[in-house]
Amino acid sequence: MTAYLVATLALVAISTIAGLALNLQWGLGGLVNFGLFGFVMLGAYTCGLLNVAGWPPLVAMAAAILVTAAASAAVSLISIRLSDDYLAIVSLGFAESLRLFISYEEWLTRGTLGVPGIVRPFTGWVPPAAADAVFLAFAVACLALVYAVFEKLARSPFGRTLRATRDDPTVAEALGKNVLWLRLRTFGLGGAALGIAGSLHAFNYTYIDPTQFGPVITAYAFMAVIIGGRGSNTGVLLAGFTVVLLLEGSRFLIDAFGLLDGARLAALRLLLVGVALVAILIFKPDGLVREYRLTSAAKEGP
Template sequence: MTEYLIFLAISTAIFALFSLGLNLQWGFTGLINFGHIAFMTLGAYTTVLLSLQGIPLFISAVMGAIVAALLGLIIGFATLRLREDYLAIVTIGVGELIRLVVNNQELPVGDTWVSGAFGVQSYPIPLTTAPNLFFRLVMIGLLTLLAAITFWALWRWIRVAQKSLRIDTSKKVSSKQELISRLSVGLIFALLTAGIYIAGVIGLYNYSPKAGLMLVSLLVLGFVFWRLEILVRSPWGRVLKAIREDEEVPRAMGKNVFWYKVQSLMLGGAIAGVAGAFFAWQLSAIYPDNFQPQLTFDAWIMVILGGSGNNIGTILGAVIFFTYDALTREYLPRIFTNLSSDQLGAFRIMIIGLILMVLMIWRPQGILGKKEELTLSK
């Protein structure tokens, strides 16, 4: 059970990172990106291939993020001066193009060249060697600090809604609904944080490399979330929101709309590149077929579920998605014993599609999204 919780925590952290990059591009800037997996693919392969050449893992991951950002720069210069739908068309093609190139090219694996179709294995992974007791206690301390910050942030987030309910009596109904939403989400996050913390402490004390990877992925997720929250509340972030709503307004105010779009595409791509590094480290062996277009649409599901233009909502969407994934993988085969594995897979997709349809009718802005910031109509 502990190992499974750690696995789910790593997967959720990776795809929360991946989706945060997409949320920056679409939720905050209104850029339609259907090939987000391209950034993850470049980040994963760059990190892995550089680490096999003896470059430290941290530098390899940073280089993977830079390469992914450069892809965003290239796509931006090629499409962002054209109509919005060109970006969607080009990103779909780029995502598949990169996967097919990797599949058909030879890759430098150490001192030899290996066909990309055979994948890349036996590359360095962070924290595979068990540290001594002192460093294990330091890691547990970091996990404790991260959990404490999470609980404090949740409490502060709920308090903001409570103050809004007391101050703005003219919007009492909407403020009360937001408070109820925040209380429900806060309770979910608190329970998950407690469960992951307990599993993480056990995994770190009786050292497991996956527990070490979980700690690093959660720390990176926390750092990226913190910096994104600062960015989107800054003047830079307000310009992105203005571009999303009506780019003619910031253009009339003298803002370089094209360059802001490119920056958003590059930063979102860099975040996805970092997620790609962690994805490769989690898998321990990567193949081109690990980077199917389906992963992009999984990220879209997470962003839409949680609420576009809301970073906490994106993380909530990732949590809901992987909770749903884990539960249906465990219980559907027991309920529908006469269905094959392929049929069960299709049935699971049908259920998530139905959930999305109901959500779009009931709450089109997502669970935590704001209706006035809805970008689905763009």
């Protein structure tokens, strides 16, 4: 039970990092990224392949962050004039193309056989009994770092300009803001966080293959942003833990209710998440936490 809890919390941290990346790109910037799972996959494969080639885990992770950030910026540059549905289609097309490339280019990615033998950070520094707990602490530290950086950005002039561009890019551009350069940086920063999430995914399972990455990763990220509150990093943090813990914790319903078989349990789990999402949209349309807005204190007296 303890090992399962540690593994679940590590998965929560990884999913929440992906949610924070989407919140920066879509929540604050208004840039729809349906191909989020592709960037996570790119980060995982870059880190995993370099790791099994002999690179130290942290160095491979750093390389994965740079590659994923560059790829994200390149995708935004290619689709620089697109927005909304068109940008979503381009990002989704990139992710599917990458998935097919990884599946069939065995000379580089080992194809559907996957990449085994990925070494976690700090392996050999800690006793095997504490390895999972140490990795969980490392994943939580990465989550805290991403949250702190993105929260700082949200409260900075960069974040305020990003929200203004999201609400009305024409007005922002008329005020002298370089909207295209802003979009490029936003996608790049979000891609860096997705590189972290992908690297942690590879370290968590120590084995990766193309079947581990699909639209469900994007769906979890969108649920975290919608439930938590679009534009609110704190809300995404709360919702990320809530959504994943609800999905994983509901596995134990089969022990509590003997009438539930595997198929019914899977349907019930999706129903619970769906009901929770609808309830949030009805009673808390702005999410659990409203996004940060700069306000000025009212002057008192003459």
